Amino acid sequence: MNEYKKFARRFLGLELVFIGIANLIYYIWIADPEPVIRKLQEKTDTIYKVFYNRTDYRTWILMDIALGILFFMSVFLVTYMKKKIIKPFHRMEHLTEELAKGNLSMPIPAEKSQYLGRFLWGMDMLRNTLEDNKEKQLQLQKEKKTLILSLTHDIKTPLSAIRLYVRVLEEGLYTTEEKCVEAYHGIEKNVKEIEDYVSEITEASREDFLHLTVDPGEVYLSTVIEAIRMLYEDKLGQLHVSFGIQAYTDCLLKGDPDRLIEVLQNLLENAVKYGDGERVNLSFGEEEDCILIHVLNSGCTLKAEELVNLFDSFYRGSNAGSAKGSGLGLYISRQLMRKMDGEVYAEIQEQDFVVTMVVRKV
Incomplete structure (x- = not known):
C-alpha cells in the first residue's frame, strides 16, 4: 500500500512538472511583447509599420484547461485504482498465507468490486472445500482408529482361545481322542472367526473413502474439449509434446461438467x-x-497383464518408475464416471497406451 502511495505521488508530481514546463515553453516562445518593424510596399511608396505582438492568452488558457483536465483525470484514475483494486488486495494479502498455514476457519470477506468479487468468491469456495476435506480426513482417521481398536480387541478373544488349545494339545492334557478332536474343532472355529474379521477389514478398505460426489447435469462436448484445449495446448507446447485433438461432432452429454473435465x-x-x-x-x-x-x-511400457489392476485404488503400474503419484488418479476417474452412468477403461495398441471415457449422450 505504501509503495502504491509513493508511486501515485511521483506520477502526479511528474504531471505537475510537465504542466509547468509546458507553460514555461509557451511563455518563452509564444509570448513575445517586443514590437516588430516590417517594411511594406504600397504602389510607388515604401512605408514602415510597427507591429505589437500581444500574448495570446486565450490559447494559453485553453492549453492550461486541457492540461488541468488531464491532471484531474489522472488523480481520479489513481484514486479509483486505489479504492477498487489496491485496497481490496491490501485487505486480503494475508489470506493466502493463512490458507497455506492451514487456517481454514477464517472467512474471506465478500467484495462487490467487479474486478475482485469473483476472485474472492472463488477463494472462499476453495477455503470451504479445503475445510470440508480437512473435516472429512479427520473423521476418516477417527473412524479408522476406532475400527482398528475394535477389531484388535475382538481378535484377541479367538487368538487367546487358539493359544489355549495349542498349549493343552502340546502338553498332552487331553488324553482321549474325543477331547483332541474337540480342540481341533475349537481351533478351526476361532480361525474362521479371525478370517471373518480380516474380511471385514478388507471390505472396509474398499469403501469409497474419498466421498466422491457429482452434480448431475448436461454439458456440450465442445465445452469440455475447449476447456481442456485451453488448459493443455500451451502446457504441452512448452514441454515439446505433440498435442492433437481430432475433429468431432458437437453433442449434448449427461454428467457433471466439472467432473468430466476433472476426469x-x-x-x-x-x-x-x-x-x-x-x-x-x-x-x-x-x-x-x-x-x-x-x-x-x-x-507405452506397461505390461498387458497389469491392465486388470490399473483402476484399483493405490495401484501403480510397473512403468511408474520414480514418477510421483498416489495410485488414485485412475481409480477416482472410474468412480466418477460410474457415478455419471459412464465408464472408463484402458487398452494397449501396439506401442501406444489408450484410455477411453464412455460418456452418455442426452
Missing part, C-alpha cells in the same frame, strides 16, 4: 507423466447412445 485432466496428466513425451492425442467415437473420448499417449 479428462486425470487421463491427460497420466499420459504426460507415463508416456515418452512425444505424442498425446484426443480422438472420438460413438457407440449406441454414448460418446467415446480416447486419450492416447505414445511410448
Whole structure:
C-alpha cells in the first residue's frame, strides 16, 4: 500500500512538472511583447509599420484547461485504482498465507468490486472445500482408529482361545481322542472367526473413502474439449509434446461438467507423466447412445497383464518408475464416471497406451 502511495505521488508530481514546463515553453516562445518593424510596399511608396505582438492568452488558457483536465483525470484514475483494486488486495494479502498455514476457519470477506468479487468468491469456495476435506480426513482417521481398536480387541478373544488349545494339545492334557478332536474343532472355529474379521477389514478398505460426489447435469462436448484445449495446448507446447485433438461432432452429454473435465485432466496428466513425451492425442467415437473420448499417449511400457489392476485404488503400474503419484488418479476417474452412468477403461495398441471415457449422450 505504501509503495502504491509513493508511486501515485511521483506520477502526479511528474504531471505537475510537465504542466509547468509546458507553460514555461509557451511563455518563452509564444509570448513575445517586443514590437516588430516590417517594411511594406504600397504602389510607388515604401512605408514602415510597427507591429505589437500581444500574448495570446486565450490559447494559453485553453492549453492550461486541457492540461488541468488531464491532471484531474489522472488523480481520479489513481484514486479509483486505489479504492477498487489496491485496497481490496491490501485487505486480503494475508489470506493466502493463512490458507497455506492451514487456517481454514477464517472467512474471506465478500467484495462487490467487479474486478475482485469473483476472485474472492472463488477463494472462499476453495477455503470451504479445503475445510470440508480437512473435516472429512479427520473423521476418516477417527473412524479408522476406532475400527482398528475394535477389531484388535475382538481378535484377541479367538487368538487367546487358539493359544489355549495349542498349549493343552502340546502338553498332552487331553488324553482321549474325543477331547483332541474337540480342540481341533475349537481351533478351526476361532480361525474362521479371525478370517471373518480380516474380511471385514478388507471390505472396509474398499469403501469409497474419498466421498466422491457429482452434480448431475448436461454439458456440450465442445465445452469440455475447449476447456481442456485451453488448459493443455500451451502446457504441452512448452514441454515439446505433440498435442492433437481430432475433429468431432458437437453433442449434448449427461454428467457433471466439472467432473468430466476433472476426469479428462486425470487421463491427460497420466499420459504426460507415463508416456515418452512425444505424442498425446484426443480422438472420438460413438457407440449406441454414448460418446467415446480416447486419450492416447505414445511410448507405452506397461505390461498387458497389469491392465486388470490399473483402476484399483493405490495401484501403480510397473512403468511408474520414480514418477510421483498416489495410485488414485485412475481409480477416482472410474468412480466418477460410474457415478455419471459412464465408464472408463484402458487398452494397449501396439506401442501406444489408450484410455477411453464412455460418456452418455442426452
